[in-house]
Amino acid sequence: MVNRFNTIIVGAGQAGLAMGYYLRNSSNSFILLDNHARVGDSWRFRYDSLKLFTPRSFSALPGMELPGNQEGYPTKDEVADYLEKYAQQFKLPVKLNTKITKVTKHDGDYHIVTNSGEEFLSKNLIVATGPFQKxxxxxxxxxxxxxxxxxxxxxxxxxxxxxxxxxxxxxxxxxxxxxxxxxxxxxxxxxxxxxxxxxFLPYEVLNKSIFWWFNVLGISKLTVHSKLGQILKKNDxxxxxxxxxxxxxxxxxxxxxxxxxxxxxxxxxxxxxxxxxxxxxATGFVPDYDWLDISNIFDKKGLPIHERGVTKEPGLFFLGLSWQYRRGSALLLGVGEDAKYLVGNLKSS
Missing domain, CATH: 3.50.50.60 (FAD/NAD(P)-binding domain)
Incomplete structure (x- = not known):
């Protein structure tokens, strides 16, 4: 039996959940597929002492505040639990322990096969696996x-x-x-x-988060296409x-x-x-899209070719990439804006 949805989101991390938030009241069906056992595990399994460099006020997804002192800096376990509660709060349809092994396209639909042999079909495929892959x-x-x-x-x-x-x-x-x-x-x-x-930049300047200053000075609004955005991208x-x-x-x-x-x-x-x-x-990550068998959507480095997450392949989108559109695109504070943008580009059923 093939499971049919209008939209399938690959990954139930912060990017996938933000996308689910904007789709939850849509008449079009959708599901999030994730290979972890629990929502938030991509954060839970990071090093024990990890704290975010964004305060709680800049570390929330759309529609739900991250609990606690808004000027304080959350731990990785706080974020993991927050993401799990977020999925529960908005009743997002997440299917866990589901690893996608291959995606192909036939007659305008994306055909998805998982490690358990399950098959899915969708008009839209949103790859929300983030920048930290392999x-x-x-x-x-x-x-x-x-x-x-x-x-x-x-x-x-x-x-x-x-x-x-x-x-x-x-x-x-x-x-x-x-x-x-x-x-x-x-x-x-x-x-x-x-x-x-x-x-190096400090966490705070004059008792305000550096990200508060980024907002005030307009740095948060710089896009990847701006000259200053390009400079920041190369010298993060x-x-x-x-x-x-x-x-x-x-x-x-x-x-x-x-x-x-x-x-x-x-x-x-x-x-x-x-x-x-x-x-x-601490040498970073490289892309891992071997499961995505779609031609002409990656550059020579294996990175997606896109414009603000929209590819040339109808119905195929990326979300949560570093500098997808702005510096915060891969962060909790910025991924929601990119998700909201993509909603208007989805194919209807």
């Missing part, structure tokens, strides 16, 4: 012996996972900097390898300065880009080397 780890990591513990930031939980001894964090985004800050409390030798000099700053004094005090040592592994050591672009006992790859 962890990227450099290929030379395979040359590193098992004596050195390796973990990607997506699988890092807390310092107890690590072996005794020095830690090298490769990559200096928000996750890498937060993990480095946490590890200094364990009295370890903490090192970060960076491809370029990071730019680190939110939070906690690691800066640790670097100044020598508790966190900075190395240039990691060049490779040889002769029992990690080598860097400047010719220096070191022998860590642990490596945390």
């Amino acid at each position: 962890p990227f780890i450099p290929s030379f990591s395979e040359e590193i012996p098992n004596e050195i513990f390796q973990v990607h930031s997506a699988s890092y939980e807390n310092p107890s996972q690590l072996k005794e001894g020095a830690v090298l964090i490769v990559g200096g985004g928000n996750s890498g900097m937060q993990i480095a800050t946490e590890l200094t409390s364990t009295k370890r030798d903490v090192n970060i390898s960076l491809g370029k000099k990071p730019k 700053p680190i939110i939070g300065k906690e690691v800066k004094p640790l670097i100044k005090e020598g508790k966190v040592k900075i190395y240039p880009r990691t060049a490779g592994y040889r002769d029992g050591k990690i080598h860097f672009d400047n010719g220096k080397d070191m022998q860590p006992q642990n490596i945390i790859w």
Whole structure:
């Protein structure tokens, strides 16, 4: 039996739920398919100490406030539970433990097959799997012996996972900097390898969230097509300065880009080397759309070709991508606006 819906949303994270919110009163049928056991698991399984860099007032989806002090910063478990309650509050049709293995298109309909063998048909397909898909780890990591513990930031939980001894964090985004800050409390030798000099912004300026200032100054409204938007996209700053004094005090040592592994050591672009006992790859993610068997919708890097989430393939949309339209497109604070925009582009039944 084939299940038919007007719209199928792939992923029941923040992007998928925001889309469901705007579709919930629609006459067209829809369903969210998600491979996790619970709504919010994509947040639950992130490292234990993770806190958002947006305060609660900037960390909610449309129609429902994130409970608690609105000027405070929520934990990852708060967000996970919030997303689960959000789906319940708006009675969104979520089907969990459902991994999509293949999507093709026939006669104007999207044909979806899942890991359980279930089949679905829909006029519209919204890919809301977000920007954090397949962890990227450099290929030379395979040359590193098992004596050195390796973990990607997506699988890092807390310092107890690590072996005794020095830690090298490769990559200096928000996750890498937060993990480095946490590890200094364990009295370890903490090192970060960076491809370029990071730019830091404080959480707050004059007792107001930096995101409050982004709104006041119009930065939140900058689109990916604007000149300043393009500059920000290429030089996304680190939110939070906690690691800066640790670097100044020598508790966190900075190395240039990691060049490779040889002769029992990690080598860097400047010719220096070191022998860590642990490596945390905070090297980001790469797209993983192997299940989406639709031609001519990806660029050479495997990224979707779209205009504000709308592709050239009728009925196919993306939601929750980094800089899909604005800086906040992949964040809780901005995904709702993109979802609302896509509603007007859907094909009716």
